[in-house]
Amino acid sequence: MTNVVPLNKAIHEKQMNEIVEQSNLKKLQDYKGEFNLYVKWAKASSYPEDSFETVEKYLLEQVQVKRVKLNTFNRKHAALKFYLEYQYDLKQTDKQTTNTKAMRALYKTGEYMKLASVQAKTKAENKDEVLGMIDKYDTKEKSDIRKRAILLVNLITANRPSEMVTMKVSDFNLDNNEVLISLHKQGVPHKKRLTIECVNAVKKYIKTFDLNSDDYFVGKADKHGNYSSAELDANVYNKHVKRWLNGLAPYSLRKTQITNMYKNGADIPVIAKQTGHSSKETITKHYIDVYANDVDQYL
Numbered sequence: 625m626t627n628v629v630p631l632n633k634a635i636h637e638k639q640m641n642e643i644v645e646q647s648n649l650k651k652l653q654d655y656k657g658e659f660n661l662y663v664k665w666a667k668a669s670s671y672p673e674d675s676f677e678t679v680e681k682y683l684l685e686q687v688q689v690k691r692v693k694l695n696t697f698n699r700k701h702a703a704l705k706f707y708l709e710y711q712y713d714l715k716q717t718d719k720q721t722t723n724t725k726a727m728r729a730l731y732k733t734g735e736y737m738k739l740a741s742v743q744a745k746t747k748a749e750n751k752d753e754v755l756g757m758i759d760k761y762d763t764k765e766k767s768d769i770r771k772r773a774i775l776l777v778n779l780i781t782a783n784r785p786s787e788m789v790t791m792k793v794s795d796f797n798l799d800n801n802e803v804l805i806s807l808h809k810q811g812v813p814h815k816k817r818l819t820i821e822c823v824n825a826v827k828k829y830i831k832t833f834d835l836n837s838d839d840y841f842v843g844k845a846d847k848h849g850n851y852s853s854a855e856l857d858a859n860v861y862n863k864h865v866k867r868w869l870n871g872l873a874p875y876s877l878r879k880t881q882i883t884n885m886y887k888n889g890a891d892i893p894v895i896a897k898q899t900g901h902s903s904k905e906t907i908t909k910h911y912i913d914v915y916a917n918d919v920d921q922y923l
Contacts (some may be wrong), residue, residue: 652707658707666678676708680727754880766849774842777818778820778874780819783874785858789858795841796818841854
């Protein structure tokens with residue numbers, strides 16, 4: 625007797641596969657520069673590009689000769705690992721994974737230690753002050769209704785710009801106060817929670833602009849505020865948010881939300897659940913801002 629897959633389940637799986645594939649194609653585009661540099665190096669060095677051994681040689685040169693910083697090393701490794709897995713269906717062996725960890729460990733020794741420091745480009749802000757800046761758009765103007773909904777979603781979900789611009793109206797489940805995000809780095813769909821205030825702002829935005837389920841949530845708007853459904857470039861989105869919030873970037877919103885959750889008592893797994901981080905260490909090291917006065921109160 626053959627197993628019959630329910631139609632609604634089959635449709636759901638198809639939709640999920642499409643979301644994952646779209647996310648993978650987006651990652652291919654984002655990592656294109658890293659791919660091209662690697663391929664050019666491999667050809668010049670007469671190494672096959674479809675080999676993790678070649679990736680090891682390339683990364684080792686980047687560390688020892690080019691003296692790239694740790695965050696650059698991590699980006700290159702993530703890009704090339706994805707490239708070989710997606711394009712050639714290759715997997716790192718346990719030994720190759722160990723070798724990569726050994727290269728990364730170099731940044732904890734001697735002359736390489738200074739390359740491990742990461743200068744934060746953004747910092748966490750006071751969340752109440754950020755909400756105050758967002759609420760200046762709590763007006764009846766159509767353009768303000770759009771901005772407020774977008775900014776609230778960005779803040780509460782702690783989304784990256786690349787995740788904001790790919791969202792569609794159909795990704796929202798407003799009855800359950802959640803939204804499905806195609807995570808930029810992991811390449812998988814992930815549910816994030818929304819506040820009631822955020823849900824109401826999104827409902828108002830959808831109703832005001834008569835958005836359809838297939839419309840991009842952010843989309844594009846002309847100088848008159850007229851909306852059109854199109855995927856906005858992440859860099860352009862970044863510039864819009866900075867203009868709307870007097871210089872605050874989307875990553876400032878991301879760090880603000882994460883730091884605020886932590887200071888309100890959320891543990892790292894809870895924060896990871898909302899942000900979609902796969903690495904708990906990344907949250908602590910790069911996204912939670914602890915200031916001197918935070919330490920002083922415990923001395």
